[in-house]
Amino acid sequence: MPSTLPDGDPVPSDGSLPPTALVGVGERPLGLYVHVPFCVTRCGYCDFNTYTAEELGTTPGASRATYADAAIDELRMARRVLGPSAPPVATVFVGGGTPTLLPPEDLGRILKAAESEFGLAPDVEVTTEANPESVDQAYLDRLRAEGFNRISFGMQSARPHVLATLERRHTPGRPEQCVAQARAAGFEHVNLDLIYGTPGESDDDWQASLDAAVGAEPDHVSAYSLIVEDGTRLAAQIRRGVLTEADEDVLADRYLQAEETLRRAGLTWYEVSNWARDDAARCRHNLLYWTGANWWGVGPGAHSHVGGVRWWNVKHPAAYAARLAEGVSPAHAREVLDLDTRRVEQVMLELRLAGGLDVGVLDEPGRAAARHAAADGLLEPAHLADGRAVLTLRGRLLADAVVRDLLGWGVQEASARS
Known part of the structure; x- marks a missing residue:
């Protein structure tokens, strides 16, 4: 979730949508995105809507301990807004931030609330993102028992100096261990996220990361070029000349390396930045985004789209929780998309x-x-x-x-x- 919110039109206090947005709502797939905005530290390249414990302090309503309750309140509001015609939830994706800073039982409570309010499709895909250092075998076992069947680990790189530039906290080799532990816990699908084009990364560094990723045998890999966002520590380092940003030719070469390596490993592209072992391994939640389906975004700064109406929640966890406690929609603004x-x-x-x-x-x-x-x-x-x-x-x-x-x-x- 980006750290800035666009302007838009006001949202009714009860979150109600224009009647036209609800026409045929039961005939289209419905996804659920849950944004967990908490991190132990903020990576230098990150521009997402995230907060460390130090930044949140003791602000009422901003606690990890109460987050699941606020998210469940928004799910109940979503049920009222979408009405009785809404279909069972086809996909759930928990992103962040670092969702796995919450206890598995809290994530499970949110999933159970979605099931209680909407029902879950028989083949529902339930994904969470995870930082490799935030989980162990016991955590993954508990998470699988709560109903999660897909997990996405933020690997980014296999080289220590690249991870250091990105300010990632895990050690090389840990993401590969996480894949094995997720398989042992019974996860059906496992993704590794990679980033290429980090300042100081060589062709050999990127190849080592690709080789390590495919060697772990996930059934899905995402590979994104690094975007240097204004206002981040990384952008400041590049502006001062401490680091040098990769040029377009380097990024193109990195992409070709990824395509060749992943294709040889039996992973086929299905979206420009995503490769999967087979159709079943494709991320169905992201496919909802890419094909313009409906999804409800729960959490601070989360974006939603239903029937051509897009809206986004207030950013700060305390403001988000306060609105829901008052029975008011947490939406900051919205736009009705023209044809x-x-x-x-x-x-x-x-x-x-x-x-x-x-x-x-x-x-x-x-x-x-x-x-x-x-x-x-x-x-x-x-x-x-x-x-x-x-x-x-x-x-x-x-x-x-x-x-x-x-x-x-x-x-x-x-x-x-x-």
């Missing part, structure tokens, strides 16, 4: 998927741009002939540029410059 905005977001997100984008979503200039992209080796010609815009490997490296062309933004930018 053009929804189309733009569909192009931006679905083009990143291996299944591609239905070219019928594009206007005629966009379809012409798709044909040019295929001729330039950025889209798969065979898929385009079947009405799907699917990125090639080279297209994945230039995905943002392809999106701009399909939406006509490249033409607009060129016209503005001329």
Whole structure:
């Protein structure tokens, strides 16, 4: 969850949605995101809405001990807002922060509340993120007993100096141990998160991280290029010249390394930054995001989307808990997405998927741009002939540029410059 919130329109105190947003709500999958905003320390590159114990102090309502109760209060509000037509929850994703700073039983209470309010789909996917240093075998055993069946470990790198630059606290080798422990606990699916492009990271460093990740035999790997966010300690170090930011060519080379290594290990891309062993290992919760489905975001700063309405909660845990204690929606603001905005977001997100984008979503200039992209080796010609815009490997490296062309933004930018 980003640390800043956009402006938007006011939200009714009871959190109610426009009637149009609820039309057909029972016919679309519903995901639940739970944001746990607590961390032991903040990593130097992190811009998420997180708080350390020192930052929160003794502020009423900001305690880890009371967080699950506040989250459950929001779930009850969600039930009232979505009404009796809401479907059972198809996916649950607990992110942070460091969710595993909470006792497994607290995370389990939130899951049980979701089941009580909405019901859970028979094949529900229940994921939590975890920092490797925050769990052990006993914790993972208890978490699995609470109903979690998928876990995502923040590995980031296998090299000590890269972890030090990122200010990660775990030691190399610990994430791989976590994968084995999660398997022993009975988790069906395990992901490792990697970051490439850290200042000071070499080709060999990145290859070592990839080799360590695939050697642990997770069935899912995510690999993201490092984004240097304004206001972070990392950004300040780069601005002062202490560290040097990786350039676009280096990031492209790192991505190609990832594709080659993960493909050889039997992991296939299904979204630009995500690879899975098979269809069952794909993160179904993230697929809800990428395909514009409905999800309710619980927690401070959490974002939600239902039926073309997007809203976001107040950031601070104390303000969040206080609103819920008063029976008031914790939402800070919202926006009702018009059809053009929804189309733009569909192009931006679905083009990143291996299944591609239905070219019928594009206007005629966009379809012409798709044909040019295929001729330039950025889209798969065979898929385009079947009405799907699917990125090639080279297209994945230039995905943002392809999106701009399909939406006509490249033409607009060129016209503005001329």
